[in-house]
Amino acid sequence: MRESAIERKLVTEVKKRGGLAVKFVSPGLDGVPDRLVLFPGGKMAFVELKAPGKNMRPIQEKRARQLTALGFRVYCVDNKEMIGGVLDEIQAA
Numbered sequence: 001m002r003e004s005a006i007e008r009k010l011v012t013e014v015k016k017r018g019g020l021a022v023k024f025v026s027p028g029l030d031g032v033p034d035r036l037v038l039f040p041g042g043k044m045a046f047v048e049l050k051a052p053g054k055n056m057r058p059i060q061e062k063r064a065r066q067l068t069a070l071g072f073r074v075y076c077v078d079n080k081e082m083i084g085g086v087l088d089e090i091q092a093a
Contacts (some may be wrong), residue, residue: 001051001052001079001080002051003049003050003051003088005080006049006050006051006078006079007035007049008081009083010035010049010077011045012034013084013087014037014039014055016086018039018040019037019038019040019049020037020038021037021038022035022036022037022038023035024046025043026054026064029063030059030063031057031059031060031062031063032063033046033047033048033060033063033064033067033074034047034048034049035047035049036086037087037090039090039091043054043091043093044072045056045072045073045075045089046064046067046072046075046092047072047074047075047077047086048060048064048071048074048075048076049076049077049078050076050078051060051078052079053078054078056076059091064076065069073093075089
């Protein structure tokens with residue numbers, strides 16, 4: 001399974017739940033997560049998507065630590081089965 005298939009599934013599931021999964025690009029700041037997931041009530045998190053079994057690169061891990069230190073949730077999703085649980089956590093926060 002490709003990363004793009006997992007990303008499409010994430011976007012679809014977020015929309016079904018009434019949220020947005022915004023493609024996140026930050027020129028000049030490498031390693032930012034792929035998607036910013038936004039739900040009603042101000043619930044949000046960053047999501048990095050990977051092909052099954054793949055890990056974040058060191059710069060991505062660094063950005064995830066920085067965002068977490070600022071109080072944001074950051075998830076790395078590498079299979080479709082993770083999506084429901086991750087979205088449940090974001091909505092429950």
